[in-house]
Amino acid sequence: MEKHELVIIGAGPAGMSAAIYGRRAGLDVLVLERGVAGGQINNTDEIENYPGVSHATGSELGEMLKNHALKFETEIRRVDDSKVEIRGDKKIVITKKGKETIEIEAEAIIVATGAHFKRLGCEGEAELIGQGVSFCATCDGAFFEGYDVAVVGGGNTAVEEGNYLTKFASKVYIIHRRDEFRADRSAIAQALANPKIEPIYNTVVEKIEGNGMVENLVIKNVRTGEVSNLPVAGVFMFVGQEPDDECVRGLVKAEKGGWIITNDHMETSVEGIFAAGDVRSKYLRQVITAASDGAVAAMAASSYINEQLHLRSTLLEPDEVMAFFYSSIDEAQVKLSNAVESVAKSKGVKVTMIDGYRNARMTEKLGLSDKLPAIAEIRKGVVEKVTTLKNEADIDGALA
Ligand SMILES: Cc1cc2nc3c(=O)[nH]c(=O)nc-3n(C[C@H](O)[C@H](O)[C@H](O)COP(=O)(O)OP(=O)(O)OC[C@H]3O[C@@H](n4cnc5c(N)ncnc54)[C@H](O)[C@@H]3O)c2cc1C
The missing domain is CATH 3.50.50.60 (FAD/NAD(P)-binding domain)
Incomplete structure (x- = not known):
């Protein structure tokens, strides 16, 4: 593999x-x-x-x-x-x-x-994707040279991409369900200063209509309940x-x-x-x-x-390993680790020191998380014996 x-x-x-x-x-x-x-x-x-x-x-x-x-x-x-x-x-x-x-x-x-950008989910959207319903102003904006289009949404992307679309479209409506945009102040100021942009607040799109291409949006004012038509050739969705x-x-x-x-x-x-x-x-x-x-x-x-x-390479692959697992954030265990090292040295026993706090995943994998501080005897990756140490007096026996 x-x-x-x-x-x-x-x-x-x-x-x-x-x-x-x-x-x-x-x-x-x-x-x-x-x-x-x-x-x-x-x-x-x-x-x-x-x-x-x-x-x-x-x-x-x-x-x-x-x-x-x-x-x-x-x-x-x-x-x-x-x-x-x-x-x-x-x-x-x-x-x-x-x-x-x-x-x-x-x-x-x-x-x-x-x-990726969400679909709006209104009637007509799925059928007219690629035929006037778009999620990408850069990709599709140029197709709308001289046409009126709408943007749905009120965040940064809606406002900025609405502004961008004015390079091509003759008019860009930005339809937002709230009474003000959620975009950055500078992006909002830039958009609102653009004479080609017309915000339509408190409004949702109920239906996208068109015979093969987008021709009209049925929109509803969520405050007054009034339903009206908005003739456009394209609609760009930026709704999350x-x-x-x-x-x-x-x-x-x-x-x-x-x-x-x-x-x-x-x-x-x-x-x-x-x-x-x-x-x-x-x-x-x-x-x-x-x-x-x-x-x-x-x-x-x-x-x-x-x-x-x-x-x-130090714990799992060798035939036999004796390792001391301790936690470096426990002062008593750190002290014990120094004692283990010195007893092991004096006895000529090789003990691998493993900080179970920093190597928590491996410690857990070996089933030792709740046994620290402990000396583990590991054979070919399998823990064969665990001796939890209560104090320095236990070290000698555990290393025997
Ligand atoms: C219209 C628009 C305007 C924006 N303007 C700005 C702006 O002005 N400034 C700014 O900072 N940010 C802007 N952003 C946001 C910015 O693009 C994102 O925040 C940024 O791209 C996130 O980067 P990413 O690497 O997390 O994800 P993405 O850019 O989404 O990249 C993820 C990649 O993973 C790939 N992928 C997904 N699933 C798989 C899979 N299973 N196997 C293989 N490949 C996969 C995708 O094809 C994609 O290329 C804008 C976004 C949009 C859509």
Whole structure:
């Protein structure tokens, strides 16, 4: 089976940043991508809030991120899809490309699969996707040169992309169900100063009508209940996001909606699986936070991999090992560890010292978490005898 130290799923800002940090940490990294490297930013024409890059189109920034990862000889592999499975204590990524299925074993996995815009769910939407219903202004805006269009939503993306669409459309209605937009003040000010933009507040879209192409929106004022028609040639949906979490759905803990829960090391609930970027449960979903998550995840994965390799070679692979497990945050246990070391030295016995606090996963795996401080005799990875030490007087007997 193909093996890599670190497999990163997703080549957006989080995945690319993880690849850069992973490669610089000397890891063997494989990135899997089912779309276009750069991720969601390919859908926008304007990035102005990534520090150091005062202006770039999304595809320019995506290309820069990809080239940066390639500079460190990252392998970026195009796949149709990928999924993670745990088999025993092995982590397997199953990729599909055409009819080919490849299984890859990874020491650690970073899930950096991002998110996508939600559908509105109103009548006519599904039928008219690609025929005037769009989720990407950069991709489709130019088709609406000289036409009136609508944007649905009130957050940053809706307001900024609405502004962008005025490059092409003769008029852009921004339909929002509340009485004011939720976007940044500067984005709102810019949009409202644009004569081509007309906000329609307190309003929802009930139906999208058109014969083969969008022609009309049936909209409803949620305050007055009044229903009216809004003739437009296109409608862009920016009404929130959903995570692209399918590759680990049901495997790692997630909050409602599927956003993956991690700690601040980007560790998920499954050992060796990390998550970074928009797919994670977090406060702010932007390029800068995705890139930051990717860097943290890669460094945490690197330390996890090194810890696993070290523990495997010192504890699990030798024929026989005597190891002392203690907790470095317990002063008495640290003192005891010094005593164990000196008694072992005087007796000529080799004892491997394992900080069970820092190596909690391995300690738990060996069934020793609740037995610290303890001397364990391990034969070919199997714990054969455990002696919990109450005090220094127990050391001599345990090492006999
Ligand atoms: C229209 C728009 C405008 C935006 N404007 C800005 C802006 O101005 N500034 C800003 O900072 N942010 C902006 N953002 C947000 C920014 O793009 C995201 O926060 C950022 O891209 C998240 O990065 P990510 O790596 O977590 O995920 P993504 O960019 O979503 O990348 C995830 C990648 O994973 C791939 N993938 C998913 N599932 C799989 C799988 N199973 N197997 C293989 N590959 C998979 C996807 O194809 C994708 O390429 C904008 C987003 C949009 C859509």
